[in-house]
Amino acid sequence: MKIAIIGGTGGQGLGIAIRFVQAGEDVIIGSRTVEKAQAAVDKVKGLLAKDEIPNLKAAENSDAATEAELLVLTVPLAAQKSTLLSIKEGAAGKTLLDATGPLESAIGGSPITYLALWDGAAAERSARLLKDTNVICAFNNISSSALMNFTEPIDCDCLISGDDADSKVVATEVIEKIPGVKVVDCGPLERAKIIEKITPLLIGLNIRNKTQFGGIRITGLDK
Numbered sequence: 001m002k003i004a005i006i007g008g009t010g011g012q013g014l015g016i017a018i019r020f021v022q023a024g025e026d027v028i029i030g031s032r033t034v035e036k037a038q039a040a041v042d043k044v045k046g047l048l049a050k051d052e053i054p055n056l057k058a059a060e061n062s063d064a065a066t067e068a069e070l071l072v073l074t075v076p077l078a079a080q081k082s083t084l085l086s087i088k089e090g091a092a093g094k095t096l097l098d099a100t101g102p103l104e105s106a107i108g109g110s111p112i113t114y115l116a117l118w119d120g121a122a123a124e125r126s127a128r129l130l131k132d133t134n135v136i137c138a139f140n141n142i143s144s145s146a147l148m149n150f151t152e153p154i155d156c157d158c159l160i161s162g163d164d165a166d167s168k169v170v171a172t173e174v175i176e177k178i179p180g181v182k183v184v185d186c187g188p189l190e191r192a193k194i195i196e197k198i199t200p201l202l203i204g205l206n207i208r209n210k211t212q213f214g215g216i217r218i219t220g221l222d223k
Contacts, residue, residue: 001174002026004068006061006077007083008158009040015147016072016139020050022150023177026055030064030087035042037064047150065090070174072097072139077106084129092132095167097160097175098123098192099139101199107108112204114197121192123161136162136171137192139187140199142181145212153180156215159198161191173210184218 031037037058065087100122119125123137
């Protein structure tokens, strides 16, 4: 599987990239410029203490989307629309995992407050903008700190929602290659608005408890 991390230069994108590289997937880190993407690749090499990582490369977001089979969107809410429009052609017919968090920090507010969107959820906004792409809400409740703590398994479930069953199967298989992570299918994409609201809750709990690794587990299910 060739996976593009669109806007993958922040903590969340880098963490997901590292985890998939460790799992043996071919990963492309995308950014607005290839130079910024290459800087992220070089940072990953430094973190993993490797001079070369054959299954990792850099590209502009549009090129990364065209080349990859699976896309992961890891940009702030303010950059979501412009980024999606820049990859629209390359993303057509593919699956996109949207990790966008609609937080009030996007408009200068608090990161522990949910920002209501006209579309209902950030992932639903992506689906509206990319009508030919299968959008899956994913990675919203796994902290960047947990992802970047790449020598340890992650004690957190990954809640997903989406309207395409085949895309959810692919997403589940790939995400569960990250040690410790179990995927919980929460139903259609409209459930994304519920999943995304868990993000500010977890951020607030982490701040209150002076940690960065608080996550969520769904118990009692036959997974």
